[in-house]
Amino acid sequence: MYGYAGAVLRVDLTNKKVIKQHYEREWQRLFLGGSGVNDWILYNEVKPKVAPLDPENRLIFGVGPLAGTIFPVGSKIKITTRSPLTGILGDAASGGRWGVELKHAGYDHIVVQGRSEKPVYIWIDDDSVEIRDASHLWGKDVFETDDIIKEDLGDEEISVAAIGQAGENLVKFASIIVNRYRAAGRTGVGCVMGSKNLKAIAVRGTKSIKIADPEKFEKYCQIARERLDPRGNPLLETLSKYGTIGLLPVYNEIGCVSVKNFQDVTWDKIDSFDLEEVFLKRFIRRSLACSPNCLVHCSHWWQIREGRFAGEEGEKPELVISISFGPNLDNADMASIFHIQNLINKYGVDSVETATAIGIMMECWQKGMISEKDTDGISYEWGNVDAMLETIRKIVYREGIGNLLAEGTLNAAKKLGCEKFVCHAKGMTMIEDLRAFPHWALNHAVSTRGADHLKGYSMIDKSGRTDISKALFGDPGAGMAHSPRLKGISVKFFEEFLQMCDALGICKLVATRLLTPADPKDILGMEYFSHVFSSATGIEISPKEFAKSCERIVVLEKMFNVRLGVRRKDDTLGYRWMKEPCPSGPGKGMKAEDYLDVCLDEYYKAREFDVKTGIPTEAKLKKLGLENLIGDIERVEKSDETLSSAKKG
Amino acid sequence: MKKIIEINPDACTGCMYCENVCSFEHTSEVNPARARINIIKFEKLGLSVPMVCNQCEDPPCMDVCPTGALYVDPATNILRVKDALCIGCKACMIACPFGAVKIDPITKKAVKCDLCGGDPLCVKYCVTGALRYVETARAFSAKRLKKAREVTAQLE
Numbered sequence: 001m002y003g004y005a006g007a008v009l010r011v012d013l014t015n016k017k018v019i020k021q022h023y024e025r026e027w028q029r030l031f032l033g034g035s036g037v038n039d040w041i042l043y044n045e046v047k048p049k050v051a052p053l054d055p056e057n058r059l060i061f062g063v064g065p066l067a068g069t070i071f072p073v074g075s076k077i078k079i080t081t082r083s084p085l086t087g088i089l090g091d092a093a094s095g096g097r098w099g100v101e102l103k104h105a106g107y108d109h110i111v112v113q114g115r116s117e118k119p120v121y122i123w124i125d126d127d128s129v130e131i132r133d134a135s136h137l138w139g140k141d142v143f144e145t146d147d148i149i150k151e152d153l154g155d156e157e158i159s160v161a162a163i164g165q166a167g168e169n170l171v172k173f174a175s176i177i178v179n180r181y182r183a184a185g186r187t188g189v190g191c192v193m194g195s196k197n198l199k200a201i202a203v204r205g206t207k208s209i210k211i212a213d214p215e216k217f218e219k220y221c222q223i224a225r226e227r228l229d230p231r232g233n234p235l236l237e238t239l240s241k242y243g244t245i246g247l248l249p250v251y252n253e254i255g256c257v258s259v260k261n262f263q264d265v266t267w268d269k270i271d272s273f274d275l276e277e278v279f280l281k282r283f284i285r286r287s288l289a290c291s292p293n294c295l296v297h298c299s300h301w302w303q304i305r306e307g308r309f310a311g312e313e314g315e316k317p318e319l320v321i322s323i324s325f326g327p328n329l330d331n332a333d334m335a336s337i338f339h340i341q342n343l344i345n346k347y348g349v350d351s352v353e354t355a356t357a358i359g360i361m362m363e364c365w366q367k368g369m370i371s372e373k374d375t376d377g378i379s380y381e382w383g384n385v386d387a388m389l390e391t392i393r394k395i396v397y398r399e400g401i402g403n404l405l406a407e408g409t410l411n412a413a414k415k416l417g418c419e420k421f422v423c424h425a426k427g428m429t430m431i432e433d434l435r436a437f438p439h440w441a442l443n444h445a446v447s448t449r450g451a452d453h454l455k456g457y458s459m460i461d462k463s464g465r466t467d468i469s470k471a472l473f474g475d476p477g478a479g480m481a482h483s484p485r486l487k488g489i490s491v492k493f494f495e496e497f498l499q500m501c502d503a504l505g506i507c508k509l510v511a512t513r514l515l516t517p518a519d520p521k522d523i524l525g526m527e528y529f530s531h532v533f534s535s536a537t538g539i540e541i542s543p544k545e546f547a548k549s550c551e552r553i554v555v556l557e558k559m560f561n562v563r564l565g566v567r568r569k570d571d572t573l574g575y576r577w578m579k580e581p582c583p584s585g586p587g588k589g590m591k592a593e594d595y596l597d598v599c600l601d602e603y604y605k606a607r608e609f610d611v612k613t614g615i616p617t618e619a620k621l622k623k624l625g626l627e628n629l630i631g632d633i634e635r636v637e638k639s640d641e642t643l644s645s646a647k648k649g
Numbered sequence: 650m651k652k653i654i655e656i657n658p659d660a661c662t663g664c665m666y667c668e669n670v671c672s673f674e675h676t677s678e679v680n681p682a683r684a685r686i687n688i689i690k691f692e693k694l695g696l697s698v699p700m701v702c703n704q705c706e707d708p709p710c711m712d713v714c715p716t717g718a719l720y721v722d723p724a725t726n727i728l729r730v731k732d733a734l735c736i737g738c739k740a741c742m743i744a745c746p747f748g749a750v751k752i753d754p755i756t757k758k759a760v761k762c763d764l765c766g767g768d769p770l771c772v773k774y775c776v777t778g779a780l781r782y783v784e785t786a787r788a789f790s791a792k793r794l795k796k797a798r799e800v801t802a803q804l805e
Contacts, residue, residue, distance in 0.1 A: 069679050070669045072774075097665070097690075104680065146692070157690070180692050206754060208678035218673070231776055287777065288695060289664035295776045297662035301695030315695055 002212035003065035003537035005103040014114030034064030035502035036553040038080035052084035053195040055115035064505020068100035074294030074507035083187040086427040090187035095290030096179035098159040104205030121200040134199040141346035164348030167194035171406040173353035181315035212538030243298040244319035255585015258328040261359035265433040272332035309339040317341040324355030330382035356429035357405040376400040420575040425451035436587020438484040442599040448557040456495035471520035484595040488602025496550040568614030661779035663697030667771035685762040702749040702762040710741035
């Protein structure tokens with residue numbers, strides 16, 4: 001098989017059975033691979049009655065057909081499950097080289113089901129797959145687990161994906177950490193792994209990834225290489241030099257940084273995170289690529305040289321964790337961000353959800369709603385690093401107040417009586433403010449995994465690229481940051497483009513750069529990617545059919561949630577985002593309730609969904625070849641296997 | 650003048666693109682196990698070290714080869730493998746002090762860096778300059794310069 005490794009590995013932990021399945025050609029044409037095929041397996045095998053922590057829930061790893069080839073964009077994996085945090089679709093992506101190693105071992109997907117009685121890990125060494133005892137690993141953090149597995153197997157070059165203590169203790173937003181430093185962070189994929197008593201998956205592979213038409217493929221790669229070579233390229237310079245954190249000053253200026261749990265959106269202490277004087281000079285040792293084939297290398301190796309964390313070193317941090325534990329908690333001590341980055345990776349817990357959980361505690365403290373007797377003695381002043389460190393530990397070990405916060409920020413807030421403080425969608429929080437940016441507000445509201453930009457963020461609104469908008473849609477609207485104009489259509493478009501990246505197994509941060517060149521006539525969109533896909537895999541598919549496959553995956557994700565009872569009323573945002581006016585910045589005064597409905601109407605129309613309910617129409621499902629799914633909505637509604645009845649895991 | 654691939658691990662991002670394009674160029678497949686250059690990752694140190702044939706002046710691999718399969722191409726001065734003569738005995742692998750000679754898992758013949766005949770692709774696509782193709786006499790001059798600067802700074 002070309003592009004793909006050609007096999008799906010099935011591991012049943014209850015019965016200790018391992019099966020290798022041939023990779024269905026039809027799946028590749030309809031769902032491309034990676035996230036798409038993950039979603040298809042999830043839809044078919046995880047019915048609404050299967051609760052997230054039920055052994056029958058699946059934990060599905062997927063690597064797309066372009067990962068580990070020579071396509072010059074970083075290789076990503078996607079992990080898909082039913083989320084214990086939100087009860088709906090859960091997925092998380094990660095860099096690292098684990099996924100590519102998996103393809104070299106001969107597999108594109110791993111589907112884990114069942115629950116082992118005792119802790120185990122899976123060892124994949126090309127054709128040999130073993131389920132091994134992990135009792136000596138239980139209780140260890142991710143770094144220790146990585147060390148011990150490599151020592152046990154006697155090979156330092158093995159790639160390991162593991163959970164830390166957070167996953168073991170079923171923290172609802174536990175992550176899976178890949179190659180020590182790369183996180184599949186969101187939606188609690190690590191909690192599902194922990195519920196299966198699966199500590200880690202170690203991989204070593206030596207097989208080839210074959211290319212269907214090497215000459216043609218190389219030609220398409222050369223086009224991307226020219227665009228993505230960071231040497232002397234002003235569009236990539238910031239990303240290559242600073243990583244995504246390079247966006248922080250811009251985000252602060254345009255007012256989309258959470259300050260003190262979204263009570264403000266511009267931070268007065270931004271200079272304490274100065275990119276040159278603080279970030280680069282005090283901490284950064286060298287540039288790193290997070291995953292194979294990335295020429296842009298937006299990650300870093302860092303060392304803390306002085307202060308209480310002196311001597312510590314590690315990889316990253318990027319924009320989201322820096323906002324989460326920086327301005328969001330009014331913490332101007334940048335060294336602590338680096339230290340927390342390592343903690344988060346060792347424990348295996350989502351940085352955003354952890355930080356928003358601490359954020360509501362600090363806001364409650366500020367407003368006199370809680371005192372030391374409610375907090376196990378922790379004093380939650382803004383910027384108190386010790387309070388953050390202690391809370392992270394308590395969450396991971398589910399101790400005292402941490403046991404409540406480990407259920408997720410929204411769930412904890414309901415108990416604390418501060419639900420209005422939580423900036424979320426469908427029960428998951430996010431850290432960028434979006435009130436002044438209708439594209440982002442809509443994208444978060446309709447995202448299939450809850451509040452998150454990665455399902456449909458725009459590269460062109462905040463940068464005012466009306467020229468790209470005109471070229472893509474024949475209208476400048478998508479490039480107008482603060483206007484609701486055309487946002488339904490632009491969210492639909494970006495959802496499909498980004499889904500394509502997840503399905504092909506490539507980094508969307510870099511791939512979207514191909515979509516937004518300096519001159520709109522150089523746009524490399526889905527048509528270009530359809531040629532890359534065809535030349536790599538040998539699957540003849542027209543650009544139109546390829547685009548339809550990307551749309552099909554998005555609609556399939558919607559259907560997974562619709563089958564669980566998600567409707568238009570759920571495509572909304574937390575109280576603060578909806579009702580409280582944006583406090584500062586160029587979009588001061590804006591709030592989502594003023595425009596979200598208009599955007600939703602346009603979005604559902606563009607999607608050909610029922611505008612009232614947000615359910616895909618029968619006609620749409622038929623057009624996408626998903627007519628077999630039509631009966632599912634009715635069937636589920638009748639049998640009451642809806643979100644509320646099955647959410648308790 | 651003979652040229653070599655100069656490596657600078659401190660500039661290596663670990664993107665492994667050199668490995669992948671190397672195997673693709675030589676075999677039309679992507680597989681680090683078939684690549685002539687390899688990136689050794691020390692994950693705990695955040696360090697990646699490119700390992701490739703250094704084009705020895707007195708190559709032990711050539712000395713031990715019982716069939717004369719390893720030879721210096723007189724036209725380019727590059728140390729290469731003649732596939733037809735290679736019997737896959739692995740003596741060259743044993744002899745090479747850097748582990749830079751391998752047996753291809755498919756062809757079962759010895760493989761090593763052939764500098765792509767004089768325009769190495771790995772160097773061409775290395776965006777940070779961790780790999781540079783330089784004349785032996787000029788190799789590692791940047792390192793000397795950097796050290797000289799440090800020493801000078803200490804004197805001041």
